Amino acid sequence: MKIRSLVPLFAASMLGGCGGGTEPEGSGEFPAPHPPMPHLVSLGGPVTKAPKIVEITFQGDALQAQIDTFMEQLADATEYWKGATAEYGVGALTAVTSVILAEKPAAELADADVQAWLKEKILAGQVPASDENTIYLIYYPSSTVVTMGGGSLCGMTGANDFQGYHDDFAISPGKYVTYGIAGRCPSPVPNLPEIDELSAEASHEIIEAATDPLPTDNPAYISVDPDHLAWELLSGPEVADMCAANPDAFYMPPGITTFVQHVWSNAAAAASHDPCQPNGTTPYFNSAPVMTDTVQIPNSVFGPLETKGVKIPIGSSATIEVDLYSDAPTSGPWAVSALDLSSIFFGAANPALSFSFDKPTGQNGDKLHLTIKSLAAGPLGAAPFWIESDLGQTSKFWVGVVGN
Numbered sequence: 001m002k003i004r005s006l007v008p009l010f011a012a013s014m015l016g017g018c019g020g021g022t023e024p025e026g027s028g029e030f031p032a033p034h035p036p037m038p039h040l041v042s043l044g045g046p047v048t049k050a051p052k053i054v055e056i057t058f059q060g061d062a063l064q065a066q067i068d069t070f071m072e073q074l075a076d077a078t079e080y081w082k083g084a085t086a087e088y089g090v091g092a093l094t095a096v097t098s099v100i101l102a103e104k105p106a107a108e109l110a111d112a113d114v115q116a117w118l119k120e121k122i123l124a125g126q127v128p129a130s131d132e133n134t135i136y137l138i139y140y141p142s143s144t145v146v147t148m149g150g151g152s153l154c155g156m157t158g159a160n161d162f163q164g165y166h167d168d169f170a171i172s173p174g175k176y177v178t179y180g181i182a183g184r185c186p187s188p189v190p191n192l193p194e195i196d197e198l199s200a201e202a203s204h205e206i207i208e209a210a211t212d213p214l215p216t217d218n219p220a221y222i223s224v225d226p227d228h229l230a231w232e233l234l235s236g237p238e239v240a241d242m243c244a245a246n247p248d249a250f251y252m253p254p255g256i257t258t259f260v261q262h263v264w265s266n267a268a269a270a271a272s273h274d275p276c277q278p279n280g281t282t283p284y285f286n287s288a289p290v291m292t293d294t295v296q297i298p299n300s301v302f303g304p305l306e307t308k309g310v311k312i313p314i315g316s317s318a319t320i321e322v323d324l325y326s327d328a329p330t331s332g333p334w335a336v337s338a339l340d341l342s343s344i345f346f347g348a349a350n351p352a353l354s355f356s357f358d359k360p361t362g363q364n365g366d367k368l369h370l371t372i373k374s375l376a377a378g379p380l381g382a383a384p385f386w387i388e389s390d391l392g393q394t395s396k397f398w399v400g401v402v403g404n
Contacts, residue, residue, distance in 0.1 A: 032365035034288040034323035037269035038228030040088075040239060045218035047088055048135065048178075048210040052095040054128050056138045059102045063184075066195040067139055070258050071096045074203065077255040083278025084263045088211045088221055088239065099127050105140055111148035114138070115169045118179055122171065130171060135209045136179040137202060146181060154185035164201045166209040168216050178213040180205035196259040200250040203260035204240040211239050229297070229307035230401035233384045234345065239263045243276035247395045253279055272327050274396075283328035286396045287336045287362070287389045289370065290321040295403025298381040309382070309401035312374040319371045322357075322387065326364040333361040334391035336368060341386055341399075342378040352376045352383035353402055377404055 055071050057064055074081070075096045082092070101121075106113070118136060121127045128134065140146065146153040151160030166180030182202040184194060211221045215238075224237050231237075235244045242264035243249050250259040262276035274280025295309035312318045322336065338355035342348040358369040370387075377383065383402040388395055 028365075030329070030364060031272040031325035031327050032323065034272070034286075034325040035290055036227075037272070037275055037288075038224045038231050038242070039266045039269060040221050040237070040242065040264055041223050041225055042088075042221050043219045043223055045212070045214050045220035046132065047090050047220050048133055048213050049089075049091045050094050050133045051090065051092075051135055051210045052097070052133050053093070053206060054134060054136045055096060055098045056127060056136060057098070057100050058105060058139075058141060059100055061100075061139070061141060063139075063195055063198065064100065066258070067198070068098055070195065070199045070202070070256070071098065073256045073258075074206070074260070077253060080253040080256065080260065080278060083265075084207050084239075085210055087265060087267050090210045094133070097128055101126070105144045107143060107145065109140075109144060109146045111146065111165075111167070114146060114179070114181070115167075115177075118177065119169070119171055122177065130175070130177045132176075132213075134178065135166075135206060135213070136177065137206060137209075138179065138181050139198070139202075140181060140183075142184040146183075153181065153183045164205045166205045166212075166215070168214045170217065176214055176217055178209050180209050193258075196250075199256075199258035200261055204244065204263075207261070207263050208238045208240050226306070227308040228399075229305045230309060230384055231399045232305075233297070233380065233401070234341070234386070234399055246276055246397070248281065249276070251279065272325060281394060281396070283326050283330050284396070285324070285326035285330050285334055285364070285389060285391060286398060287334075287368070287387050288323045288325065288398050289387055289400045290323060291400055293403070295382060295401060297401065297403070307401065309403050310372060312372060312402050312404065314374050314376060314404050317371055317373040319369050322368040322370050324362045324364060324366045324368065324389075330363060330391060332391070333363040333366075334389045335361050337388050337390070338370060338372075339386045339388060341384040342376075342380070344386075345384075346379045348376075348379045350376065352378035353385055355385070372402060374402055374404060378402075 151162050155161030163185045164182045168176045168178045171177050187197040224231050235241045240263045243262045250261050265277040268277050269275035274284040291308045291310050293311040297305040340351040340353045342352040354373045356371045385400050387398045
């Protein structure tokens with residue numbers, strides 16, 4: 001996304017596994033009927049047809065050799081790149097150029113400073129010239145703090161803080177520069193090497209820059225279908241944002257020795273497979289709430305939204321159906337729970353919602369019933385929630401929203 005909030009559930013793929021085996025399933029049909037998953041929509045802007053990356057680092061960077069290795073491996077990992085981007089019309093990654101600048105960045109930079117600095121470097125010929133296929137990725141040292149949109153790079157306290165971002169600016173009339181920044185943020189996973197945190201964030205921004213290279217001036221894949229706009233509230237509406245909050249968001253595909261990110265696949269979601277690809281969970285399972293009301297989210301960070309959800313006046317309760325499904329037999333039933341996101345993700349002092357299920361577990365074809373009580377409107381003017389499905393060490397989720 002143009003700005004992406006910090007994701008608290010990072011890289012649990014190194015700790016978890018996938019379900020497998022057979023089960024006395026609740027339904028012989030795989031997947032059992034369930035509400036459709038979200039799909040990303042383009043706002044009509046271009047995608048990158050023959051992407052080439054200009055990697056910008058600074059002399060004396062202790063991670064320089066590891067960054068170079070990661071970028072080289074990414075360029076060679078054609079199956080990963082194709083699996084993450086091809087369905088959105090992005091072409092093969094054609095080149096990666098490393099530029100090491102003999103200067104020390106300022107300790108504090110606003111995004112406008114970054115744009116002015118990069119424009120100067122391009123016009124002076126100190127970095128390769130820009131065209132519609134060029135993506136500049138800047139690896140600032142941890143001593144540099146970049147601010148944008150009221151948040152800061154690797155900040156840990158503000159609602160608008162972020163681990164990285166990408167954007168664009170006009171370098172001349174009708175000509176635009178696409179650029180991104182990958183932050184060197186502290187990892188919530190103990191003992192995770194710094195390069196893994198960095199490469200995971202870099203893959204996120206590179207793929208989003210390829211599928212939405214002009215988010216300010218002519219956006220492409222930066223929105224979710226109207227019925228699922230609540231999913232944007234979790235971490236953002238671009239292809240990597242939609243999977244970034246998954247516990248298994250990051251993994252090591254063949255040919256890459258540090259972490260990269262799974263990204264959203266419309267094709268996999270439509271087929272009821274794991275929407276976070278390539279190399280998603282198999283068998284895939286989830287628990288989908290049936291939400292048929294139209295609700296308003298008046299104070300969303302993305303502007304006023306109208307989407308599908310559940311209408312519950314404050315102080316009242318409502319019961320909805322939750323459809324459990326998997327695309328193949330799993331090793332057994334999975335646990336289902338619900339979490340209030342107002343307090344977990346958006347800093348509310350108290351929960352906006354409380355929950356109770358008629359049954360705590362189920363499997364493909366089962367229908368649970370979830371009673372939701374509305375306690376408060378929530379900090380966004382509505383109250384998002386998360387239904388989590390856990391089987392062994394594998395977790396999947398679905399986002400919903402309560403309006404009043």
